[in-house]
Amino acid sequence: MNSSTYPAARHVMVLYTGGTIGMQASAHGLAPSSGFDVRMREYLASQPDLVVPQWRFREMSPLIDSANMSPAYWQQLHEAVVDAIDTQGCDSVLILHGTDTLAYSAAAMGFQLLGLHARVVFTGSMLPAGVTDSDAWENLSGALVALGQGLAPGVHLYFHGELLDPTRCAKVRSFGRHPFKRLERQGGGVKATSLPTQLNYNQSKQLAKVAVLPLFPGIDAEQLEGVLNSGIQGLVLECYGSGTGPSDNPQFLAALTRARDNGVVVVAITQCHEGGVELDVYEAGSRLRGAGVLSGGGMTREAAFGKLHGLLGAGLDTAEVRRLVEIDLCGELI
Template identity: 55%
Template sequence: MPAVQNLLVLYTGGTIGMQMSADGLAPASGFEARLRAQQAEQPQQVPAWTFRELLPLIDSANMSQSNWLAMVAAIRQGVEQGCDGVLVLHGTDTLAYSAAALSFLLLGLPVPVVLTGSMLPAGADNSDAWPNLFGALQALHDGVPAGVHLYFNGALMHGARVSKLRSDAFDAFQVMPRLRQGEHLAELPASIDYRQPREAVNLLSLPLVPGLRAEHLRALLGSGVQGLLLECYGSGTGPSDNAELLEVLRQAHAQGVVLAAISQCPQGHVDFGVYAAGSQLASTGLVSGGGMTREAALGKLFALIGAGLAQKEVEQLFVLDLCGERSE
């Protein structure tokens, strides 16, 4: 793990650089000057860095697929121009979603990408902004493996296995424990590496709840959804006695919609064969996300479907461990 020598700092907005406006805290330009001034007061050794604002700066609650693609383009350009590491400054609300999406959109990238942000703005009393930012810089200086990571509250975490579990504490993010699915990462086809163009995808996650009706699913799928992630009960069960609902899923799958499943349980794992209810659900064409987080499963579906792959190929790749998202 060589130390990063030439770093790109990509500022997307978020709480870390927000300043007060008439409507409350809002993303603000000028963060580079604040960062350089703060660096002069820090004892850490950090890589040489260049700074880029990814405009428009956003509150991460407004994060979209187009923002992810813009990040990928900026990161790819930075690497092509000689950067050997990237630090992304990002809001915390969707930080885990972006870390997961970038984990799959940047498969094969030969340099490390670290995302960080803060619960309180830089400059606020007792803020975690500078500790998080300079902690990430220190980690990159010391050496971080290629791939996408999240640095927060003193910990470097796997980008595709992290979730935000708290809204009001500095240790908001945790790596979710997962059952081991395989010993080796899958060999990556060229069709999904970081140079592959992507397009926006009509994609949605839906938690199963008691009372879910076939007409609910029918209306949702009628909106042109290309991929549907079902958040199932327990080990992958659902309303197996609702023949109409199951038929809606079968018809959607027959029409090319990718159907995937994860567990609603934070430490859950999909194994359709445990219960008959799970087997019935799987018979509609669902593929298992194993123990993936919601963030990882959505990011993976976006990267695969957005690459223009056929339904069958998406399903084949979805069940493979591409970057450690399915393993402990």
């Protein structure tokens, strides 16, 4: 990414969701704390050589530990970003977010904000601002500097000097300054040449109900049906290797077929850290395809989960959702 080819951010909205970056000690341990804008302003004022764009601050409500993040909160974030860009006149948004579900939220926003010509950057920290060896201020100021130098339109994840595509990365460590990593996934679809109007960032989205189920040795139809019959509209099925599952279990395959016939969209991704799904390589994969399972190619869990929420929440018919699952919308499959 050559940032010099993109215009510099001039007016940044900072959306503070909570997370470790602004946490302070409480009777029950570290907890989200209000008033982070004051601390942020004091820090930036103490760094006269740091050149950052003009910014304003909005505290989301409620402030949360990112372990409590939900698709309903994503709707709030979506609305706040659209308000910042289309109403408040900002050209960029910086979202401060806890690290545990940061990759989920950033990937989801990639699909919620399709067509947005502004820049949205997610960052956070592994240690709270102000504690010894905290990474909070370096990540926050680094993200602001990156915006000031110019970034491509769309959603980015910034951490410890590195810009990552949120639909291609995951949190892989619970310690240190490098918790996020780009996953080496392969296998995907062609780039979308046009998008349905319903997917545009300025269209309201409904809440969807999506689940994730990893396969494991001995999983049976009853366990699968327990998830499929819970009212979900979409399922991310984490398969083995290149997309294999218990193909010698007719009840398991029948459950998947019924799910397809009932309009539940099932997408296969790989449990492997590298590679991707190719359902037709093995019989154990082609039988999943025959039962209506779609290929998630090289999508990460976070990307597949966010994509299903975006497609199903846009109110598209099932056939269109199924078509778009296997087409690249914002870098998740390319």
